[in-house]
Each structure stands twice: as C-alpha cells, then as structure tokens.
Amino acid sequence: MDDDEVYGLSWPGKRAAAREAARPATASLELDPEASVSPATTGNLVIEGDNLEALKLLREEYAGRIGTIYVDPPYNTGNDFVYNDSFRGEGDLGGRVHGAWLSMMYARLSVARDLLAADGVGFVSIDANEVAQLTLLLSELFGEGNVFSTIVWVSNLKGRQIRGGGPAGTHEYVLCFSRDATAVRRFVGSADELRRLMPAVYKGAPYPVKHDERGPYVTKNRLHNTNSRFNEKTLPTMVYRIHYHPETGEVRVSDIDDDTTFPGFLTVMPHPNARPGVRWHAWRWSRAKVLAEHADLEFEVTGDQVRIHTKVRDVDAMTMKDLVIGPSTTTGQAELRALGLARVFETPKPVELIRLLVAVASDPDGIVLDFFAGSGTTAEAVMRQNARDGGSRRWIMVQLDEPCAPGTPAAEAGFATVSAITRERIRRAGERIDAPGVDTGFRALRLVEKSV
Ligand SMILES: C[S@@+](CC[C@H](N)C(=O)[O-])C[C@H]1O[C@@H](n2cnc3c(N)ncnc32)[C@H](O)[C@@H]1O
The missing domain is CATH 3.40.50.150 (Vaccinia Virus protein VP39)
Structure with a gap:
C-alpha cells in the first residue's frame, strides 16, 4: 500500500461544503400569520x-x-x-x-x-x-x-x-x-x-389469535433457540429441564443431569440437537425468566409430550x-x-x-x-x-x-x-x-x- 492512499469519497468542492456547513446562520425566521393555519x-x-x-x-x-x-x-x-x-x-x-x-x-x-x-x-x-x-x-x-x-x-x-x-x-x-x-x-x-x-x-395466513386470562395472544416460536450453535457446551446456563403441572399450571426447573421427577408434573427436556458432540438446544429464556413469567408460555400437551411456545401479546405486530x-x-x-x-x-x-x-x-x-x-x-x-x-x-x-x-x-x-x-x-x-x-x-x- 502506498502511504498517500486513503479510503473515502472525495470530490472537488468538498472542503468548501464543510466550511459552508460550519458557517453560522445569517438569517432569522419570521412568522407569516396569513399563510399559517391555527398558528396560536x-x-x-x-x-x-x-x-x-x-x-x-x-x-x-x-x-x-x-x-x-x-x-x-x-x-x-x-x-x-x-x-x-x-x-x-x-x-x-x-x-x-x-x-x-x-x-x-x-x-x-x-x-x-x-x-x-x-x-x-x-x-x-x-x-x-x-x-x-x-x-x-x-x-x-x-x-x-x-x-x-x-x-x-x-x-x-x-x-x-x-x-x-x-x-x-x-x-x-x-x-x-x-x-x-x-x-x-x-x-x-x-x-x-x-x-x-x-x-x-x-404472505401467509395470519397466526390464529388465542386467549388466556391476560387477553389475546399468538404463538409464533417455540421456546428453544433454533440455532444449534447454542447448546449445553456453548451456553450451559440455558440448558435445563422444565417441569409442568397440567392441572395446576405450576412450573419448576432443574439441572439437565438431575433426573428427579415431581408427582403430577410432566418433564420437558430441551430440543434434541443434531450437532455432533452435543445433545441439546439451549432455551431462549433463562431459568429465572421461565419461573417468573411462565404465564407468557404456552404448554401444548399431547399424551406425555409437551411443546412450549412463547406467547406474543401484540397480536398484530409484524x-x-x-x-x-x-x-x-x-x-x-x-x-x-x-x-x-x-x-x-x-x-x-x-x-x-x-x-x-x-x-x-x-x-x-x-x-x-x-x-x-x-x-x-x-x-x-x-x-x-x-x-x-x-x-x-x-x-x-x-x-x-x-x-x-x-x-x-x-x-x-x-x-x-x-x-x-x-x-x-x-x-x-x-x-x-x-x-x-x-x-x-x-x-x-x-x-x-x-x-x-
Ligand atoms: C424531490 S422534491 C420532494 C418531493 C416531496 N417528497 C413530495 O412528496 O412532494 C425535492 C424538493 O426539494 C426542494 N429543494 C431543493 N433544494 C432545496 C433547498 N436548498 N432548500 C429547501 N428546499 C429545497 C425542491 O424545490 C423540491 O420541491
């Protein structure tokens, strides 16, 4: 690279334009009441x-x-x-x-x-x-x-x-x-x-609007992070078990390796990860957030399988x-x-x-x-x-x-x-x-x- 080479946009008159921008204003503003609408x-x-x-x-x-x-x-x-x-x-x-x-x-x-x-x-x-x-x-x-x-x-x-x-x-x-x-x-x-x-x-049909005690919501995404790069190796704090009680709606969390079960609760493991050397996708929410805000999670139970979606409250947002x-x-x-x-x-x-x-x-x-x-x-x-x-x-x-x-x-x-x-x-x-x-x-x- 030669010393005098620089990256940038240049044209004749650029410095003069910068000087013009820096010059203080010489005019002032005067109101024309006749040409105005409701000026007061x-x-x-x-x-x-x-x-x-x-x-x-x-x-x-x-x-x-x-x-x-x-x-x-x-x-x-x-x-x-x-x-x-x-x-x-x-x-x-x-x-x-x-x-x-x-x-x-x-x-x-x-x-x-x-x-x-x-x-x-x-x-x-x-x-x-x-x-x-x-x-x-x-x-x-x-x-x-x-x-x-x-x-x-x-x-x-x-x-x-x-x-x-x-x-x-x-x-x-x-x-x-x-x-x-x-x-x-x-x-x-x-x-x-x-x-x-x-x-x-x-394109595409609008998401169906559902309702819970807090009002309308739609579900667009599952709770897990779909990017397989986020897993128990790269983001260990975000890989854990979630336990859900279908009758009471109660939610608990536990370590991924802890196989304790709780009576009446269904255990939800993170999404399986296809990457070699890892087993799980990370969740998108921290444990604390899941515990505090699970009213904004939808647990879809089929048999003993549970899918968790996040609820989007602004149903008309895109x-x-x-x-x-x-x-x-x-x-x-x-x-x-x-x-x-x-x-x-x-x-x-x-x-x-x-x-x-x-x-x-x-x-x-x-x-x-x-x-x-x-x-x-x-x-x-x-x-x-x-x-x-x-x-x-x-x-x-x-x-x-x-x-x-x-x-x-x-x-x-x-x-x-x-x-x-x-x-x-x-x-x-x-x-x-x-x-x-x-x-x-x-x-x-x-x-x-x-x-x-
Ligand atoms: C492409 S038109 C804008 C059209 C506008 N978006 C519309 O929908 O009607 C550009 C306007 O900038 C004005 N204009 C050009 N130089 C100007 C300057 N130095 N100060 C104020 N207005 C200027 C022109 O008179 C012209 O009306």
Whole structure:
C-alpha cells in the first residue's frame, strides 16, 4: 500500500461544503400569520427558504431532538421539473456530474446530523443516479455501519427505460441511517395493515389469535433457540429441564443431569440437537425468566409430550421488510389530483410510503422533519398516522421558495413558488383529516436576512 492512499469519497468542492456547513446562520425566521393555519395552537412548522440556513436555525432549538428525518432531495437527474433537478457543474466527468450535488447534500446532512436524536432514524429517497454516492456520503457522515438498511421502493412496476440499453427501471431506494445503528428499534408495524397494503410481500395466513386470562395472544416460536450453535457446551446456563403441572399450571426447573421427577408434573427436556458432540438446544429464556413469567408460555400437551411456545401479546405486530411495493409514483400523483392539485408538482411521493416509515420508525409523540418538503407529502403522512394511532407527532417542513416558471401547470394554477404549493397541499390535506385531536395546523415561517 502506498502511504498517500486513503479510503473515502472525495470530490472537488468538498472542503468548501464543510466550511459552508460550519458557517453560522445569517438569517432569522419570521412568522407569516396569513399563510399559517391555527398558528396560536399548532406545534407544526412550514419554513420557506433554503434548508441549509433553516437547519442551522433549527439546531438552536432542536439539536438532538428530532426522532425521524425523511427527505426526498432532488435526484440530480437533469430533468426539467418545477424545481431544479440538475446540479451539473465543472471538473472532470465524475466531478462535473456528481460534485455540486454531493456538496449540496454534504452540507445539509452534516447539519441534520446534529438535529437527529441519539436513537433517531433518518430516511433519504434516491434513485440509481446518486444511490452509490449517497450511500458513501452517509457512511462518512454518520459512521460506517450506521447506514443500516436500503429499502427498495417499487415506484413504477410498468418499468421505464432510463438509459439507452439494459433493463427497464422499476424501483428507487430509501436509505436508512442513524447516529447509532445499535440504538435503532425494530421496524414493527401492523400485520393487518402490511398485509392489506402489500399482499405479495406479506404472505401467509395470519397466526390464529388465542386467549388466556391476560387477553389475546399468538404463538409464533417455540421456546428453544433454533440455532444449534447454542447448546449445553456453548451456553450451559440455558440448558435445563422444565417441569409442568397440567392441572395446576405450576412450573419448576432443574439441572439437565438431575433426573428427579415431581408427582403430577410432566418433564420437558430441551430440543434434541443434531450437532455432533452435543445433545441439546439451549432455551431462549433463562431459568429465572421461565419461573417468573411462565404465564407468557404456552404448554401444548399431547399424551406425555409437551411443546412450549412463547406467547406474543401484540397480536398484530409484524416487522416491516425492506421492500415496498404497492403505493407508486402514480398513487402520489392521484393523491394530489384528489386534492384538486393535479400536475402542479411532478414528483410527489405516495402518502402511504412515508406513512409506513413514520409508523414503524417514529415515537407517537416525536418530531418528524422533512427539509426537502416539495408538495408536503410528509406532513400529510404524519397527520394521517396520528389520525390512525392517536399519536401526537409534530412535523417540520422546509421548502425553498423556488419560483414556478411561467407556463407550468403550477404557475397556471396560481402558484408563484413551490413553497406556496407546499402550504396549500398541507392545508387541503389537513381539512380532509377527519379525526378530532389531530393537529392539522402549522405556523408558516419565512427565512429573512438579518438587517445589520
Ligand atoms: C424531490 S422534491 C420532494 C418531493 C416531496 N417528497 C413530495 O412528496 O412532494 C425535492 C424538493 O426539494 C426542494 N429543494 C431543493 N433544494 C432545496 C433547498 N436548498 N432548500 C429547501 N428546499 C429545497 C425542491 O424545490 C423540491 O420541491
């Protein structure tokens, strides 16, 4: 290895981007009561202006307090959208195509990192153009291993010929990152809802719901650890006998080599292990836990055979998979149409895609931030999730006041800026949310340069 070789992502302009991120904010936030909805009572914000400046200002109040970030930045496709989607600049070919976009993202994500809670989760939507660059950029900013999943979202199953040759593209990505991947919760959603939304991904009949004196439960797993690596040699404390009294429900434990029996009790040996040199699988629960919590074990007795299952009390819980198929780009457009905003914004995400991420990753009373708000889909997704689960999540949207070019459907519908679209969409979506107690208001803030 040569001394000057280092691993990493580099591009011309990276240092300048770091300096830009470090520069203090020069603007302040001003309330526009006319553009707001219920400003006196709401906890939600729509900020108009450049998100780098906005993030720096938000940091003063929200450092380490944002539980969920979802962003859908410009993909740098070079397409002619109502917002700028081309960050092509100077330098060699790679630098020219990716450099300016990377600098833009680097500065913003590095300030966003300060806002994210220690156990918070961030999501970034991206397509094939920049997925490689963005994955490396996030790894650098958040640490290797903290870009913990890449969700595939099938945006268009019809397929679109993106380049001249090769297969037609059907999907995009949602990169998931955190400050500490070990603090990230399991992405548990409602099994019922996941099956309804994506029957092809969440197959199989639901587990039958049973009942005991504590309420409903399902059984998915036996008590033993199915991995044969865990056995009396590798985990001796977890290999023992369990004794069960079928009439009284009483439970006792004893050493694996102790063949004492108890009158009226059935003895349950651990699962036989097929590995050479060992006899038993380890249990998943310690002796103390079995003794204290056996009401959460189901003993299935057939003759003198006993199978032990663990009871899962959250009968509707299921871990989300890293594939989203169903809500598509077309769905997102139809949702805007249904709000009377057809074609004013070309690339709205479907509400259900973001709602799903919010449902599995956010605290019911947390804060959700989207600093590339576009048509404001994230705000609608959060309000809808609050309406479903009674949560009180707050949201913060940031959107640049990019002008809508004359002749575009947005300009023809009377929108001067993209941020005006953001506010109007959220206002209309909020009016349609029919759940008392959901905060559908927002304070409309504007970034204004401080006068010196
Ligand atoms: C891909 S769109 C987001 C679409 C959005 N997820 C939706 O569902 O409607 C990206 C948005 O980021 C906005 N944007 C780009 N640069 C920005 C910046 N520096 N500050 C704030 N917003 C910006 C664009 O105007 C555009 O509306």
